[in-house]
Amino acid sequence: MKKEKAVEVSSLTKCFGELVAVDHVKFEVEKGEFFGFLGPNGAGKTTTIRILTGVIKPDEGNVQVLGYDVLENSIEAKQLMGVVPEMANAYLDLSAWNNLMLVGALYGVPKELRKERASKLLKEFKLYERRNCLVKGFSKGMKQKLLLCMALINEPEILFLDEPTSGLDVESRRLIIEVIQKLNKEGKTVFLTTHNIEEANQLCDRVAIINRGRIAAVDRPEKLRLKSSGLQSIEVSFDRKVDVEEVLEIEGVNKARKMGDKIKIYIDDPDAAINELVDFARSKKLKIVSLNTLAPSLEDVFLKLIKEN
Amino acid sequence: MNQFKRSLAIAEKNIRIYYYKGPVIIFGVLIPLFLFLSFYIGRNIPIKALIPGLLGMTTFFTSTSVGPAIVPWEARAKTLERLISSPVSIWTIFLGDVISSFLFGILVSTIPVFVGLLLGVKVLNPFTLIFGVVLAAFCFASFSVLLSSYPPSNVPASSMMLSSLVKFPLIFVSGVFIPIKNLPLIGKIVSSVSPLTYFTELARYSLQGSCFFPVEIDFLALMFFNVLFFVAAVKIHERTLPQRL
Ligand SMILES: Nc1ncnc2c1ncn2[C@@H]1O[C@H](COP(=O)(O)OP(=O)(O)OP(=O)(O)O)[C@@H](O)[C@H]1O
Ligand SMILES: [Mg+2]
Numbered sequence: 001m002k003k004e005k006a007v008e009v010s011s012l013t014k015c016f017g018e019l020v021a022v023d024h025v026k027f028e029v030e031k032g033e034f035f036g037f038l039g040p041n042g043a044g045k046t047t048t049i050r051i052l053t054g055v056i057k058p059d060e061g062n063v064q065v066l067g068y069d070v071l072e073n074s075i076e077a078k079q080l081m082g083v084v085p086e087m088a089n090a091y092l093d094l095s096a097w098n099n100l101m102l103v104g105a106l107y108g109v110p111k112e113l114r115k116e117r118a119s120k121l122l123k124e125f126k127l128y129e130r131r132n133c134l135v136k137g138f139s140k141g142m143k144q145k146l147l148l149c150m151a152l153i154n155e156p157e158i159l160f161l162d163e164p165t166s167g168l169d170v171e172s173r174r175l176i177i178e179v180i181q182k183l184n185k186e187g188k189t190v191f192l193t194t195h196n197i198e199e200a201n202q203l204c205d206r207v208a209i210i211n212r213g214r215i216a217a218v219d220r221p222e223k224l225r226l227k228s229s230g231l232q233s234i235e236v237s238f239d240r241k242v243d244v245e246e247v248l249e250i251e252g253v254n255k256a257r258k259m260g261d262k263i264k265i266y267i268d269d270p271d272a273a274i275n276e277l278v279d280f281a282r283s284k285k286l287k288i289v290s291l292n293t294l295a296p297s298l299e300d301v302f303l304k305l306i307k308e309n
Numbered sequence: 310m311n312q313f314k315r316s317l318a319i320a321e322k323n324i325r326i327y328y329y330k331g332p333v334i335i336f337g338v339l340i341p342l343f344l345f346l347s348f349y350i351g352r353n354i355p356i357k358a359l360i361p362g363l364l365g366m367t368t369f370f371t372s373t374s375v376g377p378a379i380v381p382w383e384a385r386a387k388t389l390e391r392l393i394s395s396p397v398s399i400w401t402i403f404l405g406d407v408i409s410s411f412l413f414g415i416l417v418s419t420i421p422v423f424v425g426l427l428l429g430v431k432v433l434n435p436f437t438l439i440f441g442v443v444l445a446a447f448c449f450a451s452f453s454v455l456l457s458s459y460p461p462s463n464v465p466a467s468s469m470m471l472s473s474l475v476k477f478p479l480i481f482v483s484g485v486f487i488p489i490k491n492l493p494l495i496g497k498i499v500s501s502v503s504p505l506t507y508f509t510e511l512a513r514y515s516l517q518g519s520c521f522f523p524v525e526i527d528f529l530a531l532m533f534f535n536v537l538f539f540v541a542a543v544k545i546h547e548r549t550l551p552q553r554l
Contacts, residue, residue: 055390090388094326098325101318106396
């Protein structure tokens with residue numbers, strides 16, 4: 001028997017009028033995987049996640065979550081999901097506690113268990129003291145933490161998180177990330193959208209890069225880096241200011257960018273390039289203050305893939 | 310059964326949130342009261358004779374007071390998205406909305422009954438009255454949810470205004486102020502398409518012992534409108550929902 005996937009999507013398409021927001025997207029997420037959905041603003045991340053969670057219907061394509069067809073057996077599929085949407089959507093006129101009780105009831109969690117889980121979650125996210133306050137008075141970070149509590153009250157098998165940490169301070173962000181990582185360790189599948197490359201790099205087992213509704217690549221962050229040729233780079237700084245144009249004339253340099261007092265140059269062959277750089281420095285009577293060779297960052301790969309698209 | 314429990318959770322949430330809002334109190338309680346007073350004052354009618362009409366109007370206005378606003382409200386607050394991503398069917402969501410309006414309608418409807426009892430009105434057919442109120446409150450609650458289904462506006466106030474345009478004229482053709490039997494033929498015909506007519510009929514029958522249509526017809530008509538409004542509300546909302554998200 002074929003191993004059941006956590007998410008299986010094929011030729012997923014969604015249009016808003018003329019605009020094709022999601023364009024024949026296809027990917028799979030393994031059970032227990034931490035999967036990142038990375039793309040710039042307007043790439044179609046939220047649209048995809050809303051289709052996966054059964055909020056909107058695609059114009060075309062299949063969506064399976066944990067073996068259930070989201071379009072046909074949506075209730076069974078949704079029962080196993082926890083969702084943190086892009087826009088905070090707790091009830092502002094209800095207290096944190098009542099929000100949790102409502103969501104628990106919507107997922108059919110028995111009353112006693114609901115209370116037990118709600119207390120535990122609120123304590124974990126340091127909201128317990130404020131549980132009887134209306135959500136209206138919550139800060140953005142508190143709302144976001146509450147949303148995560150609401151997504152976890154049914155102990156979901158799979159979590160869909162749409163930029164759960166955007167706009168949060170370091171502490172709230174770390175708290176949320178730690179909880180998500182812990183859940184992932186316990187075997188839950190996590191589907192996370194983000195436009196933060198570092199976040200994707202640190203957290204995800206695999207990353208899909210989406211741009212203008214199309215998947216540009218799906219792979220492990222490390223592999224994505226290695227895959228991209230022409231993205232090797234050297235960071236060099238001299239003892240006085242050097243124009244980027246001058247550096248561009250060096251043989252083998254594909255591209256150069258000024259970064260503070262350093263210059264980042266992209267080359268195919270680091271060894272040859274270093275020799276050329278040394279010659280260059282000697283001919284111009286420059287001293288090399290520092291020199292680092294860098295593997296391409298995920299950011300480089302990302303920008304490259306997005307440009308190619 | 311499971312889904313029904315989830316409907317109740319949705320209804321509970323509605324009661325907690327929406328019944329404290331100003332417009333609800335105004336549209337649901339104050340307006341019928343003022344309408345009633347303006348009709349009563351300066352006329353030579355014994356107040357007892359007006360109780361069935363008052364009951365009809367109260368049940369109608371209270372059951373329909375929040376219904377038109379809930380869906381636009383939730384769509385704007387993005388909480389509609391939360392409900393839809395939960396494991397509940399679309400029927401469950403709207404049944405929850407109807408149940409909350411229904412309970413509010415029943416609760417407030419007891420007020421004119423008590424007022425009547427204090428004034429010495431006798432309830433001649435208590436069962437007819439109870440069944441009548443229950444059926445009517447559910448029917449009007451569905452009607453109010455139906456009113457917000459088209460056009461799919463996400464502005465609660467405009468949805469409220471639109472629904473008032475439908476609700477107020479109904480008051481005048483449903484035997485609230487003038488019993489059906491005193492209406493001219495054309496009035497009788499128009500009133501027969503209003504669900505409120507059949508409820509004021511039942512109220513008259515329960516409190517005064519007689520009414521124009523046979524009681525069975527009143528019940529059947531109310532049941533028919535119940536099914537019609539609820540199914541139509543869910544079906545039309547199902548269609549217009551994607552435009553709200
Ligand atoms: N309900 C809608 N109606 C019309 N257009 C929409 C709607 N939702 C999304 N779009 C369009 O679809 C495209 C993809 O939007 P989407 O919200 O999926 O992007 P995103 O990747 O989540 O971006 P962000 O990083 O800004 O959240 C955008 O061009 C957006 O304008
Ligand atoms: Mg988004």
